[in-house]
Amino acid sequence: MSSADDVDAAGYDDLLVGFGHALRAVGLPVGSDDVLAFCAGVSTLDVGDIMDVYWCGRATLVRRRDNIPLYNQVFRHYFLDIEPATADIRKKTLKASSTAGATLEIPNTEEGLPGQVSPDEIKLGYLASTSEVYRHKAFADCSDDEIRQLRRMMSRLRVTPPKRRTHRSTKARRSSTLDMRRMAREMMRTLGEPRDLSFRKRKEKLRPLVLILDVSGSMADYSRNLLQFAYSARRANTKVDVFCFGTRLTRITRSLDRRDPDEAMRMAGEAVMDWDGGTRIGDSLRDFTRQARRARLGRGAIVVICSDGLDRGEPAALAESMEALSRIAHRVIWVNPHKGDAVEYVPTSLGMIVADPFIDEVHSGHNLASLERLADRLAKVG
Amino acid sequence: MTDVASLTVDQLTDQLRAEDYIADRGLATALLLALKLGKPLLLEGEVGVGKTELARTLATMLGRDLIRLQCYEGIDMYHALYEWDYARQMLHVRALAQSEGGAADDDLFSPRFLLERPLLQAVRAGDQCVLLIDEVDRADDEFEAFLLELLGDFQVTIPEVGTVKAASRPIVILTSNRTRELHDALKRRCLYTWIGFPEPDRELNIVRARLPGIGEALAAQVVTAVNRLRDMDLEKPPGVAESIDWAQSLDTLGSSELSEAAALDTLGAVIKDRDDLDYATKSIQDVVG
Numbered sequence: 170m171s172s173a174d175d176v177d178a179a180g181y182d183d184l185l186v187g188f189g190h191a192l193r194a195v196g197l198p199v200g201s202d203d204v205l206a207f208c209a210g211v212s213t214l215d216v217g218d219i220m221d222v223y224w225c226g227r228a229t230l231v232r233r234r235d236n237i238p239l240y241n242q243v244f245r246h247y248f249l250d251i252e253p254a255t256a257d258i259r260k261k262t263l264k265a266s267s268t269a270g271a272t273l274e275i276p277n278t279e280e281g282l283p284g285q286v287s288p289d290e291i292k293l294g295y296l297a298s299t300s301e302v303y304r305h306k307a308f309a310d311c312s313d314d315e316i317r318q319l320r321r322m323m324s325r326l327r328v329t330p331p332k333r334r335t336h337r338s339t340k341a342r343r344s345s346t347l348d349m350r351r352m353a354r355e356m357m358r359t360l361g362e363p364r365d366l367s368f369r370k371r372k373e374k375l376r377p378l379v380l381i382l383d384v385s386g387s388m389a390d391y392s393r394n395l396l397q398f399a400y401s402a403r404r405a406n407t408k409v410d411v412f413c414f415g416t417r418l419t420r421i422t423r424s425l426d427r428r429d430p431d432e433a434m435r436m437a438g439e440a441v442m443d444w445d446g447g448t449r450i451g452d453s454l455r456d457f458t459r460q461a462r463r464a465r466l467g468r469g470a471i472v473v474i475c476s477d478g479l480d481r482g483e484p485a486a487l488a489e490s491m492e493a494l495s496r497i498a499h500r501v502i503w504v505n506p507h508k509g510d511a512v513e514y515v516p517t518s519l520g521m522i523v524a525d526p527f528i529d530e531v532h533s534g535h536n537l538a539s540l541e542r543l544a545d546r547l548a549k550v551g
Numbered sequence: 552m553t554d555v556a557s558l559t560v561d562q563l564t565d566q567l568r569a570e571d572y573i574a575d576r577g578l579a580t581a582l583l584l585a586l587k588l589g590k591p592l593l594l595e596g597e598v599g600v601g602k603t604e605l606a607r608t609l610a611t612m613l614g615r616d617l618i619r620l621q622c623y624e625g626i627d628m629y630h631a632l633y634e635w636d637y638a639r640q641m642l643h644v645r646a647l648a649q650s651e652g653g654a655a656d657d658d659l660f661s662p663r664f665l666l667e668r669p670l671l672q673a674v675r676a677g678d679q680c681v682l683l684i685d686e687v688d689r690a691d692d693e694f695e696a697f698l699l700e701l702l703g704d705f706q707v708t709i710p711e712v713g714t715v716k717a718a719s720r721p722i723v724i725l726t727s728n729r730t731r732e733l734h735d736a737l738k739r740r741c742l743y744t745w746i747g748f749p750e751p752d753r754e755l756n757i758v759r760a761r762l763p764g765i766g767e768a769l770a771a772q773v774v775t776a777v778n779r780l781r782d783m784d785l786e787k788p789p790g791v792a793e794s795i796d797w798a799q800s801l802d803t804l805g806s807s808e809l810s811e812a813a814a815l816d817t818l819g820a821v822i823k824d825r826d827d828l829d830y831a832t833k834s835i836q837d838v839v840g
Contacts, residue, residue, distance in 0.1 A: 335693060353637050
């Protein structure tokens with residue numbers, strides 16, 4: 170399409186509408202009203218000027234900065250007949266990692282790995298009297314019986330769901346805000362004599378909680394423990410959503426209603442793992458942000474990701490999806506058992522380094538005490 | 552006042568330039584469309600690239616009032632739309648009580664006791680104003696929903712007074728620093744423009760336009776140095792506003808060119824983050840070049 174001078178108005182509209190369809194075809198959310206605005210926009214500008222058409226489309230058909238490269242590509246192809254370059258244009262060069270190949274060699278030890286508990290501690294006798302010991306014992310070192318005992322303790326874990334202030338206010342017995350409106354009305358009744366003070370405060374609403382659990386190999390046990398959170402939070406009426414991932418992402422919120430946690434985890438494991446595929450955190454999180462945008466999940470939520478950060482996918486994909494996630498969620502909390510009891514956590518795996526700038530808090534979740542701390546924090550981050 | 556109907560992109564760019572605002576073609580086109588189609592314009596971009604300034608310039612250019620609503624976490628209707636002047640109401644009640652019988656309800660909640668906040672002001676002013684809703688990403692989700700309703704039909708209902716409807720639509724500019732994603736519904740109402748950092752040439756023009764007395768060499772050096780800083784992977788990359796501040800600081804101190812010493816003295820004008828400052832101080836040679 171080199172010149173629009175000899176095209177009549179009707180043919181021109183067809184062309185513009187066709188462009189809208191071309192954008193839709195590559196997955197950009199372009200509505201009919203957007204196309205209408207685009208046509209209306211172009212008709213107020215110089216119809217023969219390709220630059221006007223370009224910028225008009227940018228203003229009316231694109232609503233996210235991330236979509237601009239894709240728009241450019243379609244524009245070039247549609248109006249200028251330039252074939253898209255073969256490389257994935259959405260790939261960003263990543264500053265944090267010099268070589269993506271480093272991900273292929275997965276380090277199997279990190280500092281602060283839980284598990285160095287003295288044998289004496291393990292020998293300590295009766296379960297009922299040793300809950301304090303178990304509280305600090307890494308899950309990885311517990312026998313099956315001990316795990317069962319811990320699970321029982323965990324089921325009593327209180328999750329105070331995070332809250333947020335809403336737009337509306339309500340009568341309060343005491344707060345820092347006077348209810349002037351009410352007081353003015355009261356004074357009318359008493360002919361200008363002030364009586365009691367009335368107060369208002371902001372109403373509070375529960376924040377939704379989203380758990381994204383890594384159920385691949387070594388992480389499955391830790392993720393299983395976090396599921397207990399989902400149950401506890403649900404008892405407190407919070408909106409809880411649970412996703413599991415390995416190579417793929419799947420939502421298991423529904424199955425939480427019916428089955429017990431172990432069953433739910435097993436089902437999730439089957440749904441999301443190609444056993445030789447390795448963990449693809451970046452791709453899974455991107456799936457999540459896509460679903461989240463569409464289904465309005467996770468907006469303003471506390472998102473808890475449980476993973477060791479050993480990612481087999483592209484680091485760029487992880488960085489991109491973490492950035493998107495951090496903008497949708499209210500807080501992003503990462504539970505990484507490799508943190509162990511270390512107070513200052515220094516990310517060592519590439520995945521964690523890449524994700525680190527977008528994480529608000531890192532918890533270890535490798536023993537009960539740490540999970541209790543997490544439960545405590547959840548109530549406060551709202 | 553400018554006649555919007557016959558305006559072209561080039562004319563608009565020139566008019567903005569006359570007000571010392573240098574817009575690129577994308578921004579000028581989006582703005583022109585916003586004017587012609589009567590849609591709100593959503594500007595997203597890095598900090599300090601002139602999002603707020605555009606609204607201010609536009610208001611001056613069109614000879615309209617700028618009504619600004621600064622958003623923040625927890626902003627509510629009473630700060631954005633209207634509030635009753637309770638102090639005056641109470642005084643009024645007392646005065647009435649002393650003079651004669653009871654106070655009438657409809658008198659107390661009449662327009663003269665109404666405090667107009669920016670959004671109501673804008674609805675009343677209609678096309679006599681430019682409404683700037685600044686940093687909308689800092690407000691809560693619910694406030695966005697409320698904005699959505701308002702931007703739809705520019706009409707406000709105050710239970711005691713009635714419905715106020717804009718006789719004509721004001722020009723609305725929303726800005727966001729993209730600290731969180733806005734609702735798609737709100738975005739759909741708006742024309743969207745991303746303002747990035749300008750190319751060095753254009754930035755130099757901006758600095759010269761904003762600081763007419765600035766030395767040519769100094770302006771060029773500052774712009775080059777700021778561009779180097781932006782490449783340095785800082786926490787908070789400096790915006791155009793910082794370039795202007797820096798050039799102005801140097802000029803005020805009497806520097807005619809950017810030396811290492813002068814740069815170190817004035818680095819606070821361009822970098823506002825402690826860690827970044829340390830980093831830039833260490834690599835000042837690379838910055839000044």
